[in-house]
Amino acid sequence: MRCGNCGVEMVPGSAFCASCGKPANLAASDPGGPAVAFSGLQPNVAGALCYLGGFITGIVFLALQPYRQDHFVRFHAFQSIFLSAGWIVLHFALGMLLPLVPWTMWRLVASFSTLLSLAFGCAALWLMYKAYSHERFKLPVIGDFAERQA
Numbered sequence: 001m002r003c004g005n006c007g008v009e010m011v012p013g014s015a016f017c018a019s020c021g022k023p024a025n026l027a028a029s030d031p032g033g034p035a036v037a038f039s040g041l042q043p044n045v046a047g048a049l050c051y052l053g054g055f056i057t058g059i060v061f062l063a064l065q066p067y068r069q070d071h072f073v074r075f076h077a078f079q080s081i082f083l084s085a086g087w088i089v090l091h092f093a094l095g096m097l098l099p100l101v102p103w104t105m106w107r108l109v110a111s112f113s114t115l116l117s118l119a120f121g122c123a124a125l126w127l128m129y130k131a132y133s134h135e136r137f138k139l140p141v142i143g144d145f146a147e148r149q150a
Contacts, residue, residue, distance in 0.1 A: 040066050047076035047131035051124045054084035071150050076131045079139060079146035083127070086142065087120040 003010050008019040015024050041049070046067050050058050058080035067073040094113045101109050123139070130137035138147060 043067075043070050043072045044132050044134045046070070046073045048128040050076040050080040050131070051083075051128045054087075054124070055081045058084070072134075072136065075136055075146050075150035076127070078149040079127065079142055080124075082142040082145055083120065083124065083139065087117070090116060 002008065003017040003020060003022060008017060010017055010024065016022065017024070046061055050061050050073065053060075058077040061067045061073055061077045067077075091113065094109060094116070098106065098109050098113075127137060127139075138144065
């Protein structure tokens with residue numbers, strides 16, 4: 001039997017691990033290697049991390065077991081997904097518009113696209129800060145959709 005905390009082979013029947021001192025009930029019976037226990041994050045940290053990678057981290061936190069029941073984390077995960085989807089749609093639309101505008105306005109549309117990306121990045125940072133501060137800050141349209149899903 002191996003310790004679930006440090007992975008050291010434990011003496012059968014022992015109450016505690018000789019290496020790290022953790023109780024034997026945390027030990028895993030998997031002979032292939034140490035069991036890795038996921039140490040849970042606080043809901044405010046998990047909510048903030050939802051915005052770190054956009055829709056990818058939002059989906060990850062919706063899939064992880066301890067967070068899929070937490071309404072605070074679910075709200076921020078859905079809001080992150082919807083914010084990322086909105087950014088992708090607007091970025092794609094501007095990319096489709098760029099070949100259609102005259103070459104004299106190309107720089108203006110490209111600058112607008114850059115400013116829009118910067119605004120979405122700043123919004124994600126602001127939402128990370130709000131989630132870390134235990135606040136459920138709702139974006140005007142996206143927040144209502146996220147609240148219904150959470």
